[in-house]
Amino acid sequence: GAGVSQSPRYKVAKRGQDVALRCDPISGHVSLFWYQQALGQGPEFLTYFQNEAQLDKSGLPSDRFFAERPEGSVSTLKIQRTQQEDSAVYLCASSLGTDSSYNEQFFGPGTRLTVL
Amino acid sequence: AQSVTQLGSHVSVSEGALVLLRCNYSSSVPPYLFWYVQYPNQGLQLLLKYTSAATLVKGINGFEAEFKKSETSFHLTKPSAHMSDAAEYFCAVTRWGGSQGNLIFGKGTKLSVKP
Numbered sequence: 001g002a003g004v005s006q007s008p009r010y011k012v013a014k015r016g017q018d019v020a021l022r023c024d025p026i027s028g029h030v031s032l033f034w035y036q037q038a039l040g041q042g043p044e045f046l047t048y049f050q051n052e053a054q055l056d057k058s059g060l061p062s063d064r065f066f067a068e069r070p071e072g073s074v075s076t077l078k079i080q081r082t083q084q085e086d087s088a089v090y091l092c093a094s095s096l097g098t099d100s101s102y103n104e105q106f107f108g109p110g111t112r113l114t115v116l
Numbered sequence: 117a118q119s120v121t122q123l124g125s126h127v128s129v130s131e132g133a134l135v136l137l138r139c140n141y142s143s144s145v146p147p148y149l150f151w152y153v154q155y156p157n158q159g160l161q162l163l164l165k166y167t168s169a170a171t172l173v174k175g176i177n178g179f180e181a182e183f184k185k186s187e188t189s190f191h192l193t194k195p196s197a198h199m200s201d202a203a204e205y206f207c208a209v210t211r212w213g214g215s216q217g218n219l220i221f222g223k224g225t226k227l228s229v230k231p
Binding site for chain 1: 120152158165208211219221223224
């Protein structure tokens with residue numbers, strides 16, 4: 001497909017389990033963003049990649065959150081020792097250029113994580 | 117620091133009526149502003165964006181928004197609501213500094229359209 005895809009779409013984890021969320025951006029898109037959207041809230045920035053370089057991880061809520069994009073395309077967001085407060089929809093977005101300040105970000109459908 | 121405030125978490129209009137969704141921003145630098153729409157179980161889709169060109173911005177599906185610097189507002193309007201407009205709408209501003217362009221979103225406004 002031509003859009004951003006994410007997998008799995010739904011994930012249920014027991015508290016303390018590790019999870020890995022995958023994002024396939026639009027082919028050729030340099031910039032990749034991860035956002036967290038809690039129930040009833042707007043998305044909040046987690047981290048940003050330009051190609052394989054993670055240039056900003058200021059939004060990651062704790063050191064249990066880790067993201068990578070080793071070959072500059074697919075990205076994985078990993079959450080270790082999940083907690084109930086991690087329950088949210090995790091959105092991935094990609095953008096064509098290196099300056100996304102005015103360029104459109106294309107969003108995937110998100111992964112809904114529920115931690116029991 | 118930039119921020120966005122959306123007034124009204126829920127707005128209900130009748131089909132054919134005017135849609136007005138309010139957004140006010142706070143920014144110490146000229147902002148880039150966006151409106152996104154989110155349908156159930158789907159990702160966010162860009163409706164329109166303001167990037168310091170024309171203050172009246174036209175987007176998809178008949179929506180438009182006007183940038184008013186004096187009021188620090190970027191309200192979204194549509195003259196005549198359609199049932200298919202029922203969705204959640206997010207206003208966002210680009211965060212300056214740090215990464216190039218991550219977005220700061222409002223809390224969203226859920227639009228209901230009554231037949």
